[in-house]
Each structure stands twice: as C-alpha cells, then as structure tokens.
Amino acid sequence: MFIKVLTVSQITNYIxxxxxxxxxLRNISIKGEISNxxxxxxxxxxxxxxxxxxxxxxxxxxxSCSNLKFMPEDGMNVIISGSISLYERDGQYQIYxxxxxxxGLGALFAAFEQLKKRLENEGLFxxxxxxxxxxxxxxIGVVTSSTGAAVRDIINIISRRYPGISILIVPVLVQGSGxxxxxxxxxxxxxxxxxxxxxxxGRGGGSIEELWAFNEEPTARAIYDSRIPVIxxxxxxxxxTISDFAADLRASTPSAAAxxxxxDKKELVYRxxxxxxxxxSFMSGNIKNIKGTFNQYVNMIRSxxxxxxxxxxxxxxxxxxxxxxxxxxxxxxxxxEITKKHAANLEALNPLSIITRGYSVAYVSGTKxxxxxxxxxxxxxxxxxxxxxxxxxxxxxxxxxxxNNGRKNISKG
Amino acid sequence: MAxxxxxxxxxxxxxxxxxxxxxxxxxxxEGHLSLDESLSSFQEGIGLIKICQEKLDNAExxxxxxxxxxxxxxEEVPFQNESE
Numbered sequence: 406m407f408i409k410v411l412t413v414s415q416i417t418n419y420i421x422x423x424x425x426x427x428x429x430l431r432n433i434s435i436k437g438e439i440s441n442x443x444x445x446x447x448x449x450x451x452x453x454x455x456x457x458x459x460x461x462x463x464x465x466x467x468x469s470c471s472n473l474k475f476m477p478e479d480g481m482n483v484i485i486s487g488s489i490s491l492y493e494r495d496g497q498y499q500i501y502x503x504x505x506x507x508x509g510l511g512a513l514f515a516a517f518e519q520l521k522k523r524l525e526n527e528g529l530f531x532x533x534x535x536x537x538x539x540x541x542x543x544x545i546g547v548v549t550s551s552t553g554a555a556v557r558d559i560i561n562i563i564s565r566r567y568p569g570i571s572i573l574i575v576p577v578l579v580q581g582s583g584x585x586x587x588x589x590x591x592x593x594x595x596x597x598x599x600x601x602x603x604x605x606x607g608r609g610g611g612s613i614e615e616l617w618a619f620n621e622e623p624t625a626r627a628i629y630d631s632r633i634p635v636i637x638x639x640x641x642x643x644x645x646t647i648s649d650f651a652a653d654l655r656a657s658t659p660s661a662a663a664x665x666x667x668x669d670k671k672e673l674v675y676r677x678x679x680x681x682x683x684x685x686s687f688m689s690g691n692i693k694n695i696k697g698t699f700n701q702y703v704n705m706i707r708s709x710x711x712x713x714x715x716x717x718x719x720x721x722x723x724x725x726x727x728x729x730x731x732x733x734x735x736x737x738x739x740x741x742e743i744t745k746k747h748a749a750n751l752e753a754l755n756p757l758s759i760i761t762r763g764y765s766v767a768y769v770s771g772t773k774x775x776x777x778x779x780x781x782x783x784x785x786x787x788x789x790x791x792x793x794x795x796x797x798x799x800x801x802x803x804x805x806x807x808x809n810n811g812r813k814n815i816s817k818g
Numbered sequence: 819m820a821x822x823x824x825x826x827x828x829x830x831x832x833x834x835x836x837x838x839x840x841x842x843x844x845x846x847x848e849g850h851l852s853l854d855e856s857l858s859s860f861q862e863g864i865g866l867i868k869i870c871q872e873k874l875d876n877a878e879x880x881x882x883x884x885x886x887x888x889x890x891x892x893e894e895v896p897f898q899n900e901s902e
Contacts, residue, residue, distance in 0.1 A: 541833040551883065551897075560881055560897075569876035574897055575884045594884065594892060670874055673836075677870050680839050684863045687846040691856050694849070 414493070421491040424498065430489040435461070435500065436508050439481045450477065454485065454500065463487075465502035473505060474621060475516035482508040513613055517620055521647055524622070529629045530650040538634050538654055538666060542602035544571040545666055546595040546633070548588055551576035555609040555638075555659040562663035567670045573601060579608035584618035589627035596631050604631065605662045606648065607638030619646040628652050638662035757791070766791040770798065779804050832873045839866040 411419075424430050437454035444450050448467030453460050463485065477483060487502040507516045524530065545563065549555050551574060563570060575591040578584040588606060595601050606628065608616070618624060619639045628635045628651040637652035638659040649655040656662035707713065752758060760766065767776040770787035782788060782801050790797040842863045845851060851859060881897040 539833075541831070541836075543831075560879070564879040568879050569874070571880045571882075572897075573882050573884055573894065591884075673870075674874055677836070677839075677867060677874070680843055680863070681867050683843050684846070684860060684867070687843065688856065688860045691846065691849065691851075695853050695856075 413496075417491065417493045417496060420498075421493060424490045432486070432488060433500075434484060434486040436482065436484040437461075439477050439483060440479050442477055442479050444476075450502075452477065452479075454483075461489075462497055462499040463502050464492075464499055465505065469503050475507060475519050477505060478515065481515060482512045484508045510613060513617070517613075517647070520620065520622060520625075521650065524625055524647065524651070529625060534629070535653040536634050538636065539602045540668060542570065542666060544573060544600050544602055546601040546604040547572060547574045548577055548591040548595070548604060548606040549574070549608055549659065550579045553579075553609055555607060558660045559605060559663045562660055563667050566664065567667040569670075570667060578618070580611065580615045580618055585621035585623045588618060589623040592627040592631050592635070596633055601633055603666050604633050604635045605638055605656075605659065605666060606635055606652070607656070607659050607662060608640070609659065610641045610644070616640050616644060616646055619648040621647075624648050625651040636662045636666055760791060760793045763793070765797075767799075779806055830869065832870060835866045835869050835873075839863055839870065842866070 435454060437456050437460075440453045440455055440460075442450070442452040448470060450463075450465040450470055452463050452465075454463050455461070465485075465487075484506045485500065485502045486504045487500050489498060489500050491498045507513045528534070547556065547559055549559070556574060560572060563572060573595070575594060577587040577591050579588070592604060592606060595604055606619075606624075608619070616639055619637070625647045628637065628648055634653040635651075636654045636656050637646070637648040638656040638661065639646045639648055640658070642657040644657075645655075654665065656665050757766065768774060768789045768791065769776060769781065770789050774781070776782055776788060782804070784801050784803055786801045788799050788801060790799050842859050846856065846859060846863075882894040883897040884892055884894055886892050
C-alpha cells in the first residue's frame with residue numbers, strides 16, 4: 406500500500422481547509438472566561454477563552470477591537486462571536502473574534518465601571534459643564550419609548566402640575582441593540598430645534614441588561630453634547646446609569662423628572678395673588694404715608710405763616726390780659742375779704758354797737774362830749790341821748806349820785 | 819403648535835414678568851419712590867399681574883410626537899396616548 410507522505414505545510418493546510426469548510430465553525434458564539442489577556446501594541450488582542458475543562462486561543466484584530474464597548478480583562482466572562490480557523494505558523498487553531506460582549510452581571514458591572522472611569526477622565530461628568538434646568542419652560546422634549554408607563558406618567562404629571570405647557574415626544578427603542586444610537590439621535594434632533602427648553606431622557610424600571618442602553622457611550626456623549634439641558638430619568642431610585650452622570654440633572658424616575666422640570670402652577674397662582682395683595686396694600690400704605698407727610702407740610706407752612714405770628718402775639722396778649730385780669734380780680738377779692746373782715750372786727754369793737762343791745766349814750770348837747778359821769782352835767786342842761794334808732798333831746802331833771810345803773814328821770818323836752 | 823395671538827403682552831415670558839413684578843414690589847416696599855413713581859410702578863405691577871394670570875389660565879397641555887419620514891425629514895403629529 407502506498408501512503409502518500411505529506412509535508413507539514415500540506416497537512417496543516419488540509420486541516421485549515423477542514424475548519425473553513427465547516428459552516429458552523431465559520432460563525433460561532435462561544436462563552437467562557439478570559440485569561441492570559443494581552444493587548445498588543447499593534448492594537449490586536451490575544452487571549453485564551455476557557456472553562457473548567459477546555460481552553461481555546463483567541464485573537465481579536467484591531468479592526469474588531471474598535472467596536473468594543475469595554476476593555477476585556479482576565480477573569481471576565483464574555484460571549485464572543487467569530488470563526489475558528491488554523492494559524493498555520495503556530496499549528497494552532499484559534500478563534501478569530503469579531504464581537505465580544507460581557508457575559509453575566511459581574512462582567513456587565515465591570516464594563517460599566519470601565520466606561521464610567523474612562524468618560525469621567527475625559528470630563529464628561531464635570532459639574533462645570535452642567536447647566537441649570539430652566540424654571541419656566543414652555544416646551545419639554547421627551548426621549549423615551551412611546552408606549553409604556555414612563556411616557557404616560559410624564560405626561561400625566563406635567564399636565565397636572567402645569568397645564569398649558571407643550572410636550573414633544575421623540576419615540577425611541579429603550580433597550581436592545583441599536584437603542585443607544587436611537588436615543589443619541591433623538592437628543593440631537595431636539596437640539597436642532599429652537600423651541601425645546603429642556604429634555605427628559607429615560608425609561609421605566611428594569612434589569613441592568615434592560616437599562617443597558619443608558620450605560621452606553623453614544624447615549625452619554627449625546628447627553629453631554631446637548632446644549633439643551635438634559636434630565637436623565639432611568640429606572641427606579643436605586644438605578645444609577647452613566648446617563649445620570651452625564652446629564653445636567655438626575656431624576657430617580659421618569660415621574661420625578663416630570664416634577665423637577667415644571668413648576669407647580671397652584672404655587673405660582675398663589676404667589677401671584679400674594680404679589681397682588683402686596684401691591685395693593687403697599688400702595689394704600691404708601692398713599693397714607695404720602696398724605697400724612699403732605700399734611701405735615703401743610704401744617705408746617707401754616708405755622709410759618711407771618712400772619713400766624715401776629716395772631717400768636719395777639720393770642721399771647723389775650724392770655725396776658727386774662728392773667729392780669731384774674732390776678733387783679735383776685736387781689737380785689739382778697740382786699741374785699743380783708744376789708745370785710747376788718748369791718749366786722751371794727752363793728753365788733755364799735756362802742757356804739759352796744760346801743761343796739763339797749764344801752765344808750767348821753768352826749769352834752771351840741772358837743773361830742775360823752776357824759777360819762779354825773780359830774781359832767783347839772784340839772785337843766787340839754788343833753789342828747791343816743792339810742793338805737795336815733796337820738797333823744799333831753800333835759801336833766803335831777804341828778805342822783807350813787808348806783809351806776811341808777812335810772813335818770815328824764816322827760817322829753 | 820398653538821400660539822396665543824393676544825396683544826404685545828405675549829412677547830414677555832412668564833419668568834420675566836414674574837421677576838419684574840417681584841422687583842417692583844421690592845422697590846415699593848423700600849418706600850423711597852416719589853408719588854409719581856409709586857403710581858406708575860403700581861400700574862405696571864397690575865399690568866404684569868394680569869399677564870401672568872393670563873398665561874397661567876391656559877389650561878390645555880399640548881402633546882405631540884416627532885416622527886421621522888422616509889425622506890429623512892421630521893414632522894410633528896398629535897400624540898395619542900396608546901394603552902399598553
């Protein structure tokens with residue numbers, strides 16, 4: 406029997422053709438753990454994909470690497486797709502990798518961290534780049550799925566809180582392949598317009614895989630590049646995506662975003678009514694003040710009137726006169742009182758007052774000489790006797806010496 | 819896009835009107851204005867209040883959808899709230 410003897414190259418080539426003839430091996434997806442990862446300076450990646458029982462060498466050329474959304478690392482679980490062939494030089498079969506995705510949550514988180522770090526270092530999350538959300542927008546752009554709870558919630562809350570505003574929805578895929586690019590495109594479309602004041606970009610809750618579009622680079626870059634302020638509203642309170650870091654404001658949910666981007670109309674109405682009240686009360690207060698000041702001035706001018714001066718002086722004169730008058734009257738009254746008193750005293754001391762009590766006083770007729778002794782007269786003299794009510798002209802009949810209270814016989818002459 | 823075609827008042831934005839209104843009230847509060855200035859400020863304030871109230875009175879939320887046509891152009895259509 407004749408066995409053909411082949412060269413190494415020939416047999417290698419034969420095996421290679423076997424690989425390339427198999428349709429399954431031309432397009433295959435394989436999952437495994439990366440080890441021995443080397444990123445060559447040439448740009449190509451070389452690594453081994455392994456599981457518990459076997460391992461395969463892999464190469465990913467630079468051209469395919471540029472599509473990678475994360476940097477592979479040893480220990481990462483990935484799913485690759487590509488073809489299997491033989492590298493003749495080494496006599497090694499290997500996978501020529503076209504695409505690589507993280508496999509499993511751990512890998513996803515690692516990819517998340519990688520992208521986050523890279524974009525952060527580029528400055529995409531810089532606070533200085535963020536702009537404030539306008540307080541009173543007139544039109545709100547919403548980038549989300551046109552079906553689902555998120556868009557409904559946003560519309561309802563905005564309508565309730567600030568009816569009369571305008572909302573423009575740009576419907577997009579919010580998960581799956583191509584979603585990130587659609588979201589980015591939607592944001593760009595809104596930025597071309599000049600009637601949108603703020604953009605809400607987001608979706609309802611889901612697993613990390615379902616939210617993944619908001620962790621991808623096209624989304625992040627479009628948000629960063631947007632000159633219109635962007636509110637990122639992805640999932641639930643505890644979900645943090647790269648969009649959240651790149652946006653101008655993070656809302657924990659789409660509903661929260663709706664609350665953040667419009668003011669509460671009831672509150673505005675209240676404020677305006679308060680302004681109205683303030684305005685009216687200040688005006689009436691001001692006018693009162695002005696009137697008051699005005700009246701003060703009027704009074705001041707009147708008081709500075711020279712006529713006022715004369716009147717004042719007149720008034721002063723009057724008051725002086727009154728004072729003088731009352732003082733004099735007072736003095737007069739006083740004098741009158743004193744005089745009365747003296748008169749009374751005098752009266753009391755008046756010797757002739759005894760006459761009213763029944764006594765009489767005898768005078769030598771024609772003189773003021775009082776007959777105070779029997780020796781003053783002789784019989785036949787004329788005497789005047791003063792009694793109450795008048796006087797008596799009398800003649801002395803006889804004189805009796807002795808008793809002081811003796812009676813004289815008198816006859817009317 | 820529905821646009822209210824009222825007087826020139828519509829030119830001022832709500833935010834500006836509210837800011838100006840609160841500024842006027844602040845100045846009246848200080849009390850350093852002359853009577854003339856007070857009166858004209860008051861009138862301006864009342865006018866601004868009217869404008870703000872008008873803008874707030876608009877009670878209809880307008881929701882539209884931006885769709886892409888086959889030729890790449892976009893257009894707005896009214897949005898129908900689809901049920902899930």
